[in-house]
Amino acid sequence: MKIYRSSGSGSLNLCASGYPGALLSLAVLLFVVAPPLFGQSVNPFEGDARAIRGGAGLFRAQCATCHGADAKGIVSIEAPDLTQIWKRQKLSAGAVFGSIRNGIPGSIMPSHSLTDTEVWMLVAYLQSVAETGVIGLPVGDRGAGREAFVENCSECHRAHGVGESLGPNLTGITLQRSLESLVASVRDPDAFVGRGYxxxxxxxxxxxxxxxxxxxxxxxxxxxxxxxxxxxxxxxxxxxxxxxxSGSLMPEFASRKLIDQELFDIFNFLQSGA
Amino acid sequence: MSKLLSTLLPGLIISAIFGSRLSAQEGPSYGDLLAGFSDPERWLTYSGDYSGKRHSPLKQITPENVSQLRPIWTFQTGTTTRGRGFEATPLADDGVLYVTGSNNNAWAIDAHTGRTFWRYRRNLPNDLTYGASAPVNRGFGMLGDRLFMVTLDAHLLAFDRRNGDILWEVELEDYRIGYAATLAPLVLDDKVIVGISGGEYRTRGFIDAYDPESGERLWRFNTIPGPGEPGSETWPDDPEVLAAGGGGTWMNGSFDPDLNLIYWGVGNPNPDYYGEARPGDNLYSNSLLALDADSGELRWHYQFTPHDLNDWDSNHMPVLAEVDWQGRLRQVVMVGNRNGFFYVLDRVTGELLLGKPFTATTWARELDVAGRPIVLNDGSQGCVPDPWGSTNFMPPTFVPEHDLFILTARETCATYVPEKPIDAPGQSNFGGTVLIDAEQGSGALRALDIHSGDLVWEFTYPSPTFGGVMSTAAGLVFAGDHEGNFMAFDSDNGDNLWHYQTGARIWGAAAMTFMLGNRQLVLIPSGTTLMAFALPE
Incomplete structure (x- = not known):
């Protein structure tokens, strides 16, 4: 039995950015940013810490009941995982702006008559929680990673054409998940077992x-x-x-069984192949 | 043949043919609506009759033969509401089904084949607010050759049922503020009764009566009182708060012709989760109203959830029955409420006879002597029913043979975090956030003894379910679940007797049944389809 896991926790502590703070940020930003902002595809607030904080507050008030406090969606009402939309659907910031402003016709997703600035703050927040994967993957040997993958993981997982299909295909998983969540999945697989597993x-x-x-x-x-x-x-x-x-079928890989460097080798293989 | 006769004969023949056809096409009278299920070939109102029992007298399909039930046709609507359901109940008359669907589509369908006679689609504006809901519709009302449907842009339409032409339309309120309409109109002899959605916006709910002939408004009952009106003492002394107090009326009601009273549920106060700006009980939110059908005047009310903080609208079908209550024959109204309690009230006086939880809700476990809930956890302490509630608008059924009230129960766990909203017309504001524990949640079909509220039997589902329920005098209960199963149960003991996987969740809809010639049909909407079932010929 080898490694598999469906998704990491990736949760966001929204309590750290409460609504009054969001209002304050909004007030400041309204003075700083000059309209018009609608009709463009680039978010003027992308990466702006104050906008992200404000957007987090708006998200909590306007969106979290359906999309979840961590923006990862609620399956039973078909509310999608908003941390994944950027990659899976290749959305532009402008398209996300449009969906928030106009809603999605024929769905439960309503329109929102927020100001342009508020919508862009929401988009900034969503960009900030997007699953962007490992930033700065630790150095590893892809060839050694392939060997370690075959030995430890391939009985259940497939990557770059190698292995089986009981667990998720791990090709490119490092582009979608943080290093922290990837390591946690290997070290403590019982902590979170995703839907379907x-x-x-x-x-x-x-x-x-x-x-x-x-x-x-x-x-x-x-x-x-x-x-x-x-x-x-x-x-x-x-x-x-x-x-x-309650647990996972995946065994726990303690550091004595698979040292950190072997893990990094595997992650490098998963990202780029051997 | 005399010259006179030869001149008149073609006309007489034409008259005989078309006259008889036209008379055969004449739709139901008010007397027919009052007679409810008496004609087995008809299903004329949302619940089948005015009582809301959704209990058909048909007995061709029985517990013994229901295992042979099979689909005979499927109608594809070609429209859907992502995240919600196909929530309408079709009406059946003269072998024709009249049904509405998502995005204000509507159809007349051949009940023998599932083929369409006509289709209607409303040209909707693209700045809809949906009343904070979704582009769904729950069905037509019918009287004579007219059908009545409400719209997402908050209009009431009258159709010619022979061709789908619009005879008149009236605006209920301005959709841009946040009003919308989704319910099946309740049609009486000279009135079409409708309600409104929009309790998450700066709206003020109402129940309206319109003239079926002209569309003229006959009366309006505002569910949130105006300044100085009775009930206003349960709100802050602020006209602006009252004018935006919510109280939607988006599920239709039931009717007692002898008392001339309509029974109608009212939704949440606005904003949903943030109560600091609206101290007080906030009448008539989350209440059941008994209104005089002629004047719209309030006869009595009962509030299930005073000062609601959890979006537990009381928009349910009130179920009317005559029961032996502790040795005395009483006219009662029963409600399975979103707050997790099952209620029985005397519908003449509004006296509370029973109130008891039917889920594991930790919000409250009992009512005090005045009938108010003793609230233990308003939601801020975690794990009370989610905003979709312990049940919702999906219809329950009443089985008079066993005095069982059968409903879909939802067991969920949510924490409410209220926050002061920014108010703006046309913008929904729930006033906070709900953190729903996605790992916890299940559903069940539950049969309650109406005299005690005790659970008699249940059938469990893997997830919180939104399907409605219908029963028949043959001893069957039909229900749908979130996983797409359409099922039949023995109403006596809850044994599952039959199921069919429809391929999409059954959401908000309940079955209906009628005789098509000598064959009993059972219909259920599921996903984008309407499916018809019958025994083999």
């Missing part, structure tokens, strides 16, 4: 035990990927027992 142990009507990952579930069935990687349909009425495990 929750573990269940079943005993079917013939008394056979099956352990696997819940890919989907309804009141009558489970769509399972068993620990051999096979996709299986399981009808709940046919089961003797259903035991839901």
């Amino acid at each position: 929750k573990v269940v142990r079943l005993i079917n009507s013939k008394g056979r035990e099956i352990t696997g990952l819940i890919k989907s579930e309804d009141a009558f069935s489970i769509q399972l990927q068993d620990d051999t990687g096979r996709l299986r349909s399981v009808i709940k009425a046919d089961l003797q027992t259903v035991e839901r495990l």
Whole structure:
């Protein structure tokens, strides 16, 4: 059993930027920035610490109920993970501005009659929490990383054409996740188990035990990927027992088993191939 | 043949043919609406009758044969509301279904085949506010050859049901401020009753009655009192706060023709989570109203959630029944509320008969002697039901054979963080944030004994569900879930007897049923589709 994980915690402490602070930032910015700001594709506040703080306050008041306090979305209402939109959809700042201002027609996402400055502050905040991956990957040997990956990870993970498919494909994962969350995923995989990777142990009507990952579930069935990687349909009425495990199928890789330098070698391989 | 007869005969034949066709096409009268389920080939109002029970007398499909139920056609609407559902209940008359959908589309559909007779789509402005909701619609009202539908730009339309032409339209309020409309109108003999969405904006809710012939407004009841009016003492002495007090009325109500009272729920006060600017109980938010149908005057009210801080609108279908209550026959109204309590009230007087939690809510566990909740946790201390509530507008059902109230229950965990909002017309402001624990949450179909509020049986779902419920006199309960299953249960014990995976979550909608010739059809909206089921021929 090797490494896999769906996503890091990446949570943002919004309490550090409460609403009164946001209002203050807004007041300051309104004096500093000259309109018009709509109709452009570059955010004039990108990276501006005060704008990000103000945007965080606005986000909390206007957006967090649906998109979550950490902006990572709520699946049950199809509110997307806003930390991922920039990469997956290749959105421009102007397009995000338009979605906030006008809403998304045909969806639950409403329009917002915020000022241009406020919308750009929100965009700045979203840019600040975008999953941009490792900035300044520690030096490593990609060739050694490939070998370490094959030895430790490839039984479950695939990267650059090598390995299996029980866990997520890790090709380029370093471009999406921070170094801190990547290391945490390896050192303490039970701390967070993402949707699609929750573990269940079943005993079917013939008394056979099956352990696997819940890919989907309804009141009558489970769509399972068993620990051999096979996709299986399981009808709940046919089961003797259903035991839901809190941890991950992925084993813990303590530093004595995989030292930091080996990890960095693997990360370099994941980013660029061998 | 005499000359006179030969001259008149073609006309007489034409008259006989078309006259009879036209009369056969005549739609339901008020008497037909009052008769509710008496004609098995009709389903004429949102709930099937005025009582809101959603309990059909049909018995062709039974607990014994329901396992043979199968789809007979699927209608693709081609429109959707991402993040919400296809929430309408179709109306059935003379083999034709009349149904509304997302983005103010509407159709007349052949009930035999699922093919369309006509389609309507409203040309909506592109600066909609949606009343802080979504571009959904819950159905038509019908009287004679007219259909009535409300719109996202806060209008009421009257249709000719034969071709979908618009006969008249009236503006309810200005959508740009934050008003919108999504409910199925309640149609009486000479009135079309509608309510409004927009409680997250600087709006003031109302219930309106319009003339079905002309569209003239006959009366309006404002759910937030004006300065000096009864109820205003539960608000700050500030006209601006009252004028923006919220109190949406976005789910239709039920009607008691003998008492001539309509029963209608009212939504949250504005802003939702931030209560400091509106100290007091904030009547008539989060209340059930009993209004005189002729005048719109308030007869009584009961407030479920005084000074709501959790967006627990009381926009539910009030369910009317006559029950033996502790040895005395009483006319009651029942509500399964978003705040997690199930209520039974005497609908003549408004007297509270029962109030008991049906979920694990930690907000309150009991009511005091005056019928007020004893609040233990207003949400700021964590883990109370989320803003979608312990249930919501998805219809419940009442099974009179067992005195069971059956509803969809949601078990969720949320923390509320109120913050002072910036108020602006046309801009929604919830007044804070809700932190929802996405890892905790489940749903259940629960059957409650109406006399005790006790749980009689339940069927659990993996996630908090938004599907509604219908029952039949054959002993069946039909429900839908968030995972897309459309299911049938034994109303006696909750045994699951049948399920069909529709492929999209069933959200806000409940089933309806009617006889098409000698065949009982059961319909459910799911995703972008309307699906019809029946036993094999």
